[in-house]
Amino acid sequence: MADNSAQLLDQVQGALAAGTPLFIHGGQSKLHLGRKVQGQPLDTRSHQGVVSYDPTELIITVRAGTPLHELEAVLAEQGQCLPCEPPHLGASATVGGMLATGLAGPRRPWAGSVRDFVLGTRLITGHGKHLKFGAEVMKNVAGYDVSRLLAGSHGCLGVITEVSLKVLPKARAVANLRLQVDLAEALQRLAEWGQQPLPISAACHDGEALHLRLEGGEGSVAAARDRLGCETVEPGFWEALKEQRAPFFQDARPLWRLSLPLAAGDLNLVGEQWADWGGAQRWLKTDASAEQVRAMAAGAGGHAVCYSGQHAPFHPLPAALLRYHQQLKASLDPQGIFNPGRMYAEL
Template sequence: MDQSRTLQAIVQEAHARSRPLAIRGGGSKAFYGRRTPECDRLDLSGHQGITDYEPNELFITLRAGTPLQTLEAQLAEAGQMLPFEPPHFGPAATIGGTLACGLSGPRRPYAGSARDTVLGMRILNGQGEILRFGGQVMKNVAGYDVSRLMVGALGTLGVLLEVSLKVLPRPVCTLSLLQESDPATAIQRMNLWAGQPLPLSATTFDGEHLYIRLSGTEGTLQAARSRIGGDALAEADADAFWASLREQHHVFFQGDAPLWRLALPPATPPLPLAGQTMIEWGGGQRWLRGQRDAVMLQQLAAQYGGHATMFRGGARAAEVFQPLAPTMLAVQQRLKAAFDPRAILNPGRLYATL
C-alpha cells in the first residue's frame, strides 16, 4: 500500500477516536515549540523520495520525510540550492520538519524565506482527508495560498505529505568580509547596504565584528568589496563560520541557558538588554541567551513592531511564542477547527489553545 494511504488510515482512526498524534520526521527540531503531553507518534521518516525534479524549470517535488541532506545533494549535482539556506540541527533533518517549523538560514533576507520557496503541497488534514494546494510553478499559486499557511504551523493544521519547492542556481563565487564595529554602527551599515545594489547573501554581527557574505560573479564581488571594505576571510574559515551560525554550533549558542529569538524591523537600534546579542538578517533577527523575563522581552519586541520567541531551553510547557492578539487568536482557532476539528494533530505544540 502507498505510504500516504497508510498514514491516512492512521489519521482517520485517530480522528474517529479523538486520539491525539505527535507528528515526527527526523526529530532534529523536537526542541522547538511547546512541550506537549505524550501521545501516539505519527512517523513520517519513511515517507521519502523525490518524485519530480526539473532543473531547467527551477522546481523540485518530494515527499516530506525526505532528508534535507538527500535533497541538497541532489540539487548540488545540478548546481542548484534551496534559496532559504535551511538549518538542519541534526543529520536526520527532513524537508517536512523544516517547513513545518518555518526555519530559514543566513540567506533569508536576501533570497527569501522558507514560506517564499513553497509552490505547492499535498497534506493530510485532521480528518484524514488528502488535500492538494498550489502547484509546481509560481503562476499556479493564486487566491488564498493554503500551502504556505502550513509553513511554521508546527503540524497543527495538517500532516505534510509532499511539497513542491522553488530552487535557484548556486552562486558562481562567494566572498566573506570582516569589519570591526559597534552595535549601532553595524545595524546602520547593514541597513544602508540592503538598500544598495550589492550582492549580499548574509550579514551577522557578533558584538565586536561584522561579517558580510557576498555571492555572485568574481567581478561583482570585487566591485562590492571596494564599496564595503573589510578584510577577506579565507574560504574554509568563512564556510565554517556560516555553517556554525546556521546550525547554532557557534560558541554563542553553546550552553544550557535558554535561547531567545527576537524578530524585529531591521533598523531597530540596539536594545537596552544586558548580555551579548548576536544580530543576523541585516538587523532583523537577534539572539539572546540566559534567563529572561518573557513578558518584558515580548513587550519590548512589540514596542518596536516585532515579537520574541523562547527558541531553545526554558520551561517548554509554558507558552514560548509571542501571545497573539485576541482577534488573531480567534482567526487561528477557526483555522484549526477547519483543518483539524478534533484537535488531534500536534495539539498545543504551537499555542496551548491550538
C-alpha cells in the same frame, strides 16, 4: 524510495475514528521549538524520496519524510540549492520539518523565507482526506493558499506528505568578509548599504565585529569586496551560525530569537546578543524572565521566541489573531487531533 502515504492516511483515519490525538514528527531535530504534545506518534520518515525534479525548470517535488541533507545533495549535483538556507539543527532533519517550522538561514532577508519557495503541497487533513494544494508552477494564485500557510504551522493543520519547491542555482562567486565595528556602526552601515546595489546575502554582528557574505557573479562580488574594504575570512562562520554551533550558542542561559523591524537599532538588551539578518533577527542569551524579554521585543515593534524548550516558547498572540488561528485550525482539523497545543494551548 517509499511512498507510504496510504499507511499515513490509514493512521489518521483511525485516530479520527477513535478521537485520538496525534503527535506528528519527522527526525525531531527541532522538537525543542514548541510545547510538548501528548498523542500517538505519527512518524513521517517512512514516506520519503524525490517524486520529480526538473533542473531546467528549477522545480523539485519531494516527500515530507525525506532527510533534508539528501534533498540538498540532489540539488547540489545540479549546481542548485534551497535559497532560504534552512537550518538542520541535527542530522535527522526532514523536508517536512523544514516546512512545518518555517525556519530560514542567514540569506533569508535577501532571498526569501521557506514559504516564498513553496509551490504546492499534499496534505492529510482532519477530514480524513489526502488533498493536493497549489501546483508545480510559479503562477498559481486562485483560491486559498493553504500550501504557504503550512510553513511555520508546526504540524497543527495536518500531515504534510509532499512539497513542491522552487530552487535556484548556486552563486558563481562567494566572498566572506569581516569588519571590526561596534553594533551601532554596523547597523548604520547596513542601512546605507541597503540602498546600494551590493550583492550582500548575509550580515551578522557577533558582538565584536560585522560579518558579511557576498554572493553573485565573479565581477560584482570582486567589485563589492574591493569597495567595502573589509577583511576576507573563511566561510565557516555562516554554517556555525545557521546550525547554532558557534560558541555563543553553547552558553547555558536560555536562547531567545527576537524578530524586529530593521529600524529598531541598537537595543539595550539584557545579556549577550548577535544581530543576524542585518539586525532584523537578534539571538539573545539571557537569564531575564520571559515577560522581560517579550516586553523588550514588543516595545521595539517585534516578538520573541524561546529556543530552549520553555513551557510557552512562542510570543502570545493578540486575541483577534488567535481567533483567526483557531478558525483555520477548525477548518482543517475540526477534531483537533493534529499536534494539539504544540504552538499554543488554545490550538
